[in-house]
Amino acid sequence: MCMTSLIERGQDEDQRVPLRRIFGLFGPYRWALTGLLGLIVVQAGLGVASPFFLRAILDDALPQRDTGLLSLLATGMIAASLGNGAMSVSTTGVANTIGQRVMNDLRIAVYGHLQRMSLAFFTRTRTGEVLSRVFNDVGGVDNVVNTTASSIAQNGITTLAIAVALFVMDWQLAILGLIVVPLFLLFTLRLGRTRRSLARGRQRRLARLTTMVEESLSVSGVLLSKTMGNERELRERFADESREISLLERQSALAGRWQMASRRMCLTCVPAIVYWLAGMAIAHGASPTTIGTVVAFTSMLNRLLAPATAMQSVGQNVSTAAALFGRIFEVLDLPVEIADRPGAGELVVRQGAVSLRNVSFKYEDSWTLRDIDLEVPAGSTTALVGATGSGKTTLAYLVARLYEPDEGRVLVDGTDIRDVTLRSLAGAVGLVSQETYLFHATVRENLRFAKPGATDEEIEQAARAAHIHDMLAGLPEGYDTVVGQRGYRFSGGEKQRMAIARILLRNPPILILDEATSALDNRTERSVQAELDRLAAQRTTITIAHRLSTVEHADQIVVLDAGRIVERGKHAELMALGGRYARLVRGEAV
Missing domain, CATH: 3.40.50.300 (P-loop containing nucleotide triphosphate hydrolases)
Structure with missing residues (x-):
C-alpha cells in the first residue's frame, strides 16, 4: 500500500501499537513522572489511614469512653482526609503538566513530519484528511495522555494499598472481598476490541467530514456551490456523514453498558455479603473479628469501588485511544521522500548556472x-x-x-x-x-x-x-x-x-x-x-x-x-x- 492510500483510507484492520512506543512519548519527562509516582504513593497511604482510625475508635475509644483517644483518632482521620485531598490536587496538576507537554510534542511531531513530506504527497492527499490527522486524531488522545497514565498509576497503587490494608485487617474477609476484582478486569478487557473498531470508524468519518467542510466552505468552494446552485446537495451529503458519526458515537457510548452496570452491582453487593457473613460468624462466636474491624473493613472495601470503576474507564479510554494512536503513528511512519542527506552542506551560488x-x-x-x-x-x-x-x-x-x-x-x-x-x-x-x-x-x-x-x-x-x-x-x-x-x-x-x-x-x-x-x-x-x-x-x-x-x-x-x-x-x-x-x-x- 502506498503512503498516500495509507493516509487517505487508513487501514481497515486494527493496527496494534506497541505500548512501549506510546510510553516512549513520556520518556523526556521520566524525572517528572518519578516525582508524580512519589506523590501518588503518599496519597495512597493517606487514603487507607482513615479506616484504621475508624476501627480504633469503634473498638477502643468508644468502649473505653476515652475522650482523649477519641479526639486524637478523629483528628487523625481529619488530617488524613485533608492530606489526601491536597495530594490529589498536586498529582492532578503535575499529571496535567506532563500530559500537556507530551501533547505539545506530539502535535509538533505530526505537523513537522507532514511538513517534510514532498509536494507529490500533498498533490495526492486531500487537505481535509491532513487536517483531520493533526486535529481530530491528536486531539482525540488528549484525555488519555493527560489523565490515563497518572490514573493507571494512581488507581493501581491505591488498589494495591487497599488490598494490603484489607489483608492486614482480616485476611479471610479480604479473600472474599477481592474475588470480584479479577472478574472486573476480565470484563474490561473484553470491551477493548469493540471500542477500538468503533473509534477507528469514527475517525475515518471525521476525516471525510473535515475534508467536506474544508472544501465546501472555502471561498472557492462557496463560489462554486452558489454559482452551480447545489447548496442543497452539499447539505444532504454533510447531513449523511454527520448522521453516520452520530450513530458511531451512540454505539461507542452504549458499548458494554450492561457489563458495566452488572459490575457496579457486584461491587455494591459485596459489602452487604461481608456484613452478613461476618455478622453470622460473630453472632455464633466463630470468629475473633470485632465489629470495628467489620465496619472499617467494609468502609475500606467501599473505597475499592472508586479506583476499580476508574480503572474500568481507563481500560475503555485506552482501547479507544489505541485506534487513534495507530492513525497518528501511521503519519509519523510515512517515509519522507525528499530530505537532507547525511552531511549535506550549504549551497553557495557563485554564478547560478x-x-x-x-x-x-x-x-x-x-x-x-x-x-x-x-x-x-x-x-x-x-x-x-x-x-x-x-x-x-x-x-x-x-x-x-x-x-x-x-x-x-x-x-x-x-x-x-x-x-x-x-x-x-x-x-x-x-x-x-x-x-x-x-x-x-x-x-x-x-x-x-x-x-x-x-x-x-x-x-x-x-x-x-x-x-x-x-x-x-x-x-x-x-x-x-x-x-x-x-x-x-x-x-x-x-x-x-x-x-x-x-x-x-x-x-x-x-x-x-x-x-x-x-x-x-x-x-x-x-x-x-x-x-x-x-x-x-x-x-x-x-x-x-x-x-x-x-x-x-x-x-x-x-x-x-x-x-x-x-x-x-x-x-x-x-x-x-x-x-x-x-x-x-x-x-x-x-
Whole structure:
C-alpha cells in the first residue's frame, strides 16, 4: 500500500501499537513522572489511614469512653482526609503538566513530519484528511495522555494499598472481598476490541467530514456551490456523514453498558455479603473479628469501588485511544521522500548556472520526463514551452527540488542539489507560480514571510520595485490591511505584484516563473510581465510560458513534448525551423 492510500483510507484492520512506543512519548519527562509516582504513593497511604482510625475508635475509644483517644483518632482521620485531598490536587496538576507537554510534542511531531513530506504527497492527499490527522486524531488522545497514565498509576497503587490494608485487617474477609476484582478486569478487557473498531470508524468519518467542510466552505468552494446552485446537495451529503458519526458515537457510548452496570452491582453487593457473613460468624462466636474491624473493613472495601470503576474507564479510554494512536503513528511512519542527506552542506551560488543531466521522472508508473539534458547558463533566461501535460512544470520543480528525479542529476554551479540542504537550496531558488498564495494575515506579514527579519523600509522598497506600494499605502490600514483568505480582497494583478514584491525581498539568484501571468487579462498581464522581466534581469531564470509572445526574447527556448525535449534555440531560429514551436506560435496554444 502506498503512503498516500495509507493516509487517505487508513487501514481497515486494527493496527496494534506497541505500548512501549506510546510510553516512549513520556520518556523526556521520566524525572517528572518519578516525582508524580512519589506523590501518588503518599496519597495512597493517606487514603487507607482513615479506616484504621475508624476501627480504633469503634473498638477502643468508644468502649473505653476515652475522650482523649477519641479526639486524637478523629483528628487523625481529619488530617488524613485533608492530606489526601491536597495530594490529589498536586498529582492532578503535575499529571496535567506532563500530559500537556507530551501533547505539545506530539502535535509538533505530526505537523513537522507532514511538513517534510514532498509536494507529490500533498498533490495526492486531500487537505481535509491532513487536517483531520493533526486535529481530530491528536486531539482525540488528549484525555488519555493527560489523565490515563497518572490514573493507571494512581488507581493501581491505591488498589494495591487497599488490598494490603484489607489483608492486614482480616485476611479471610479480604479473600472474599477481592474475588470480584479479577472478574472486573476480565470484563474490561473484553470491551477493548469493540471500542477500538468503533473509534477507528469514527475517525475515518471525521476525516471525510473535515475534508467536506474544508472544501465546501472555502471561498472557492462557496463560489462554486452558489454559482452551480447545489447548496442543497452539499447539505444532504454533510447531513449523511454527520448522521453516520452520530450513530458511531451512540454505539461507542452504549458499548458494554450492561457489563458495566452488572459490575457496579457486584461491587455494591459485596459489602452487604461481608456484613452478613461476618455478622453470622460473630453472632455464633466463630470468629475473633470485632465489629470495628467489620465496619472499617467494609468502609475500606467501599473505597475499592472508586479506583476499580476508574480503572474500568481507563481500560475503555485506552482501547479507544489505541485506534487513534495507530492513525497518528501511521503519519509519523510515512517515509519522507525528499530530505537532507547525511552531511549535506550549504549551497553557495557563485554564478547560478543550472544543469539537468539525463534526468527522468515519473508519477506512480507513468513517465513524465525522460532523458532530459539541459544547460541553463548563469544570468540567462530559459523558457519552457509545450502542450499541457508535456512536463514543463515538473521540470522546473525538479530544479527547486520539490520533486526528486528518478534518474539523473540536477546541478547548480556543478553541485548536485541532493548534496546540499533543502533550506540553503530554498534560499537560492525563488518561485513565482500562476496561483499566488497569500495567508489570512496582513500585507506586511505576507511580504515578510519571504524574509522574516526584513525591516519595514525593506518591505516598502520591494513593494515599490514591484509597483504595488502606492496601492498598498492607499489602503485604509496601509500595509497592516488583512488580505482575507487566500487574498480574495485583491485582484489577480495585485496579488501577482505582491508575489513579485515578496520574491524581490528575498532576492534569490535563481528564479522560476511558473506561468505567472496565465490568469491575468491582457492589460494586466503586460504590466505584470514588465515587472517580471525586470525581476529576471541579472538572474538565472527559468520561465514556463502560457502565452508564447512573452518568451520571444528569451535567451533559450526549450520545447517539450510528452516529457522529452524536441526542440531548443532562440525564437527566430525555431520559427525558421518550422517545427513544433512554429506550429505552437501559429496556433497560440501551449
